[in-house]
Amino acid sequence: MSDMTLRQWLLTDAPTSRRHARLASLYKGWLSLRSNTMAMFGLGILVALLLMAFLAPILAPHDPYAQDLANRLLPLGTEGHVLGTDSLGRDILSRLIHGSRITLYIVTLVALIAPLAGLLVGTIAGYTGGWADVVLMRITDIFLAFPRLVLALAFVAALGAGIENAVLAISLTAWPPYARIARAETLTIRSSDYISAVRLQGANPIRIITKHIWPLCISSLIVRVTLDMAGIILAAAGLGFLGLGAQPPSPEWGAMISEGRRFILDHWWVATMPGLAIFTVSLAFNLLGDGLRDVLDPKDGGQ
Amino acid sequence: MSMIEIDGLNVWFGHGPDRVDAVKGAAFTVEPGESFGLVGESGSGKSTILRAITGLAPDWSGRISIGGRALTGHKRDRAFYRQVQMVFQDPYASLHPRHSVDQVLSETLQLHGFRDIDARVVRLLDDVGLGQKFRFRYPHQLSGGQRQRVAIARALAGEPEIVLLDEPTSALDVSVQAEILNLLTDLREEHKLTYLMVSHDLPVIGHMCDRLAVMKDGEIVEVMAVGALRAMQAQHPYSQSLLEASIAPGSRSA
Numbered sequence: 001m002s003d004m005t006l007r008q009w010l011l012t013d014a015p016t017s018r019r020h021a022r023l024a025s026l027y028k029g030w031l032s033l034r035s036n037t038m039a040m041f042g043l044g045i046l047v048a049l050l051l052m053a054f055l056a057p058i059l060a061p062h063d064p065y066a067q068d069l070a071n072r073l074l075p076l077g078t079e080g081h082v083l084g085t086d087s088l089g090r091d092i093l094s095r096l097i098h099g100s101r102i103t104l105y106i107v108t109l110v111a112l113i114a115p116l117a118g119l120l121v122g123t124i125a126g127y128t129g130g131w132a133d134v135v136l137m138r139i140t141d142i143f144l145a146f147p148r149l150v151l152a153l154a155f156v157a158a159l160g161a162g163i164e165n166a167v168l169a170i171s172l173t174a175w176p177p178y179a180r181i182a183r184a185e186t187l188t189i190r191s192s193d194y195i196s197a198v199r200l201q202g203a204n205p206i207r208i209i210t211k212h213i214w215p216l217c218i219s220s221l222i223v224r225v226t227l228d229m230a231g232i233i234l235a236a237a238g239l240g241f242l243g244l245g246a247q248p249p250s251p252e253w254g255a256m257i258s259e260g261r262r263f264i265l266d267h268w269w270v271a272t273m274p275g276l277a278i279f280t281v282s283l284a285f286n287l288l289g290d291g292l293r294d295v296l297d298p299k300d301g302g303q
Numbered sequence: 304m305s306m307i308e309i310d311g312l313n314v315w316f317g318h319g320p321d322r323v324d325a326v327k328g329a330a331f332t333v334e335p336g337e338s339f340g341l342v343g344e345s346g347s348g349k350s351t352i353l354r355a356i357t358g359l360a361p362d363w364s365g366r367i368s369i370g371g372r373a374l375t376g377h378k379r380d381r382a383f384y385r386q387v388q389m390v391f392q393d394p395y396a397s398l399h400p401r402h403s404v405d406q407v408l409s410e411t412l413q414l415h416g417f418r419d420i421d422a423r424v425v426r427l428l429d430d431v432g433l434g435q436k437f438r439f440r441y442p443h444q445l446s447g448g449q450r451q452r453v454a455i456a457r458a459l460a461g462e463p464e465i466v467l468l469d470e471p472t473s474a475l476d477v478s479v480q481a482e483i484l485n486l487l488t489d490l491r492e493e494h495k496l497t498y499l500m501v502s503h504d505l506p507v508i509g510h511m512c513d514r515l516a517v518m519k520d521g522e523i524v525e526v527m528a529v530g531a532l533r534a535m536q537a538q539h540p541y542s543q544s545l546l547e548a549s550i551a552p553g554s555r556s557a
Contacts, residue, residue, distance in 0.1 A: 013436060014435065014436030014439075015438075015439040020439075021405065021438075024439075192396055193392075193393060194397050194398055194400075196357075196391070196397075197391060197397050197398075197454070197457065198399075198411075200357055200384060200388060200389055201384060201410075201411045201457075201460075201461065202381050202384040203410075203414055211410070212399055212402075215401045216400070216401060
C-alpha cells in the first residue's frame with residue numbers, strides 16, 4: 001500500500017472505502033474527459049473566461065465606462081485600443097472584459113434555474129402520472145406555445161427592466177423544453193425493474209425521483225443546456241436591445257452588439273467583437289457539454 | 304399457518320374493452336420454509352401472480368395473505384417489505400446503472416432501518432459469494448451472474464422470510480445458472496427462507512422446489528409434488544404434455 005503511487009491508488013480495481021471509490025471514479029471521469037481534445041479546448045476557454053471575469057479590473061486597460069468622444073469609433077489595432085473604440089469612445093476590449101462578468105452571471109443563473117425547474121416539473125409529471133401529469137404538462141404546453149422573446153418581454157414589462165428580471169424572464173421561458181425531456185426520460189425509467197426493486201424496499205416517491213430518476217435525466221439535460229447557452233446569451237442581448245435587459249452604459253455583450261448595429265457597415269468591429277465573444281463562449285459551452293455527456297453517460301461511464 | 308395463501312386470485316390489466324385477464328381464479332398455499340414453483344409457458348400469468356403479491360400489478364381481486372395477514376389494494380406497508388422480497392428476471396435491468404454495488408446495498412439497508420450498514424454490506428457480499436473487491440463496482444463492470452448475485456444480496460438485505468424469484472436464471476448462461484441456483488439453495492437453508500419461484504424451466508423447478516403449480520392461460524391446472532414431476536406422473540393432460548416436452552430429444556435433462 002505504501003509504495004503505491006497516487007495514480008495507482010486512484011486507478012485501483014478494488015477501492016477500500018467510499019471516499020476512495022468516489023475519488024477514483026472522479027479521477028477516471030477526468031481522465032476520459034481529458035482524452036477528449038475538443039472538450040478540453042472548451043473547458044480551457046471557459047476557465048479563461050472565469051479568470052477574465054474574476055480579474056476584470058486588473059486585466060482591463062481602460063475604464064469600461066470612460067467616454068472619449070474625440071477618439072470615437074477607432075479601428076482595430078489603434079495604439080492603446082487593441083480592439084478599437086465604440087461610438088462614445090469607450091475601449092471595446094475593456095468593455096468585453098468587464099462584460100464577461102455580466103454574461104457569466106446571466107448564463108449561470110439561467111442555466112441553474114431553467115433546467116432545475118424543468119427537471120422538477122418533468123419528473124414529477126412523469127413519475128406520478130394521472131391528473132398531476134395532465135395539469136403540469138398542459139401548463140408546459142401553454143408556455144411552449146408562446147414565442148420565447150415575446151413571453152420574456154411580457155414578463156420583463158410586468159416585473160420591470162433590469163438584469164435580475166431579465167434572468168427571471170428568460171428562465172421562465174426556457175424551462176418547458178427541459179420539462180418535456182425530463183418527462184420523456186422519466187416515462188422510460190419509471191417502469192424499469194430497478195425502480196420496482198427500490199419500491200419493494202419501501203422507498204417513497206420523493207426518494208425515488210431525486211435519487212434514482214434525476215441522476216439518469218441529468219446527462220440529457222446537460223446536453224440541452226449547453227446547446228441552449230448561445231440562445232440564452234442572445235435572448236439576454238435581445239432584451240437589452242429592447243431596453244428591457246442590461247441597461248446602458250453596462251457593458252453587456254448583447255447590448256454592445258445592438259449599440260454597434262447602427263455602425264455595422266462603416267465600423268464593423270464595434271458589433272463584431274462582442275459577437276465573436278458570444279460565439280466563442282457558446283462554442284466552448286457546446287464542446288464541453290458534449291464531452292461531459294460522454295463522461296456522464298451511464299452506458300459507457302468509466303470505460 | 305401458511306406463509307403464503309392465495310385463493311380465487313384474479314389479476315387483470317387495462318379497463319373496459321382493453322381488459323386482459325392475466326390470472327383467473329388462482330389458488331395455492333406455500334408452507335413456511337417450503338420452496339414452491341410456478342411453471343407454465345410465456346404469458347400464462349406466472350410472473351403476474353408475483354407482481355400482484357408485491358403490489359406492482361394494481362388490479363386484482365380474491366385473497367392474498369402473507370403470514371396470516373391479508374393484503375389489500377396495491378399499497379404495501381413497511382412490515383410487508385421487510386417480510387417479502389423479490390429477485391427479478393433480468394439482472395441487466397434490475398440494477399440502477401448509476402449506482403455502485405455499495406450504494407445499492409447501503410440504500411436498501413438504510414431503508415430497512417439498520418444502523419450497522421458497513422458491517423452488513425460486507426456480510427451480504429460474502430453471503431452471495433462476491434468479495435469485497437466488487438463493493439464499489441458499477442453494474443456495467445459486472446457480469447450477468449455477478450449482477451444477479453448483487454440483486455439477491457439486495458433482496459436478502461432486509462432479512463425477509465419470503466423471497467419471490469421471478470425466473471432468476473433465465474437471462475443467464477447455462478454454466479452461471481447452476482451457480483446461482485446452488486447459491487439460492489444454500490441461502491434458503493442458511494436463512495430459513497420460503498421461496499415462491501417462477502420458471503418455465505422444469506429441470507430448474509425440479510432442482511429447486513418441493514411442490515409446484517402448473518399454469519396455463521392464467522389458470523392453475525394442477526398442483527403437484529416434485530416427486531410426481533420427477534416420476535412424470537402428472538394428472539392433467541397439459542402438465543403431462545409439458546413434462547414430455549421438457550425431456551423431448553435434444554433438450555437438456557434434469
